[in-house]
Amino acid sequence: MVGDASSRLRLHDLSLAQAKRTVLEQVDGRFRDGAITALIGANGAGKSTLIQGIMGLLPPLAGKVECAVPKERRAWLPQQLALDLTFPMSVEELVMTGSWPSHGALKGYCKNHYRKGREVMSRLGISHLAHRPLGELSGGQRQRALIGRTLMQEAELLLLDEPFANVDAETVGVIMKVLREMADAGATIIVVLHDMEQLSRLADEVMVLGGGHARWTTVEEVAGGRADRVTPLSLGIPGVQAC
């Protein structure tokens, strides 16, 4: 069942491949609306692959992704290394592009867009950087601007791939606060994380990838270093299955 109040993103027996090589098999699960799910696993376990599959950038080998979040409310923040932010654009211009998925890229902005853009930059503490070119930002400033873009978009499904890599501690705190506020407003958030301290601070639920499969565990299990030994859990969400 898809589209009920509790979970607008579900994976059914999902298998994904990169360059014809199977990376993940039979991944099942529901991602709860309003929850932050940490996606963890060793390098090469398939975390980015799963994110690409959920975003529809990688067609399934088998199974399916069911997502009831409208396309214009889905946002994906790739790893910073994968981003080319050298093109000539200011922080404000980047944030404003968050309105494109729902408003269109060619219509121009009205004063409400600009007001909202200013609010978003203020919330992230980057108002003073509004006219700074992206190429002149630090890693943390850049990440705040990118999160600002997703706020401008009013993202209801947000996938973030290692959002705290190369980011200062203050920015980590600011971004965590904004992500929690987005989740409290009902957004479904999935975050690839490597740092267990960040996971403990941020995550409500945890999906572990390894050996080509996924399983659900809890923050407590991961914090206790037992994630590799837990049996699949439903995390209290009826119907969640794990491999």
Ligand SMILES: Nc1ncnc2c1ncn2[C@@H]1O[C@H](COP(=O)(O)OP(=O)(O)OP(=O)(O)O)[C@@H](O)[C@H]1O
């Ligand atoms: N574009 C690609 N072409 C071919 N193989 C790929 C491609 N992208 C990823 N892979 C392979 O797919 C597997 C899963 O990679 P993926 O990037 O999803 O892992 P990850 O868990 O995100 O790793 P990391 O923690 O290092 O970012 C790896 O074996 C990787 O080499």
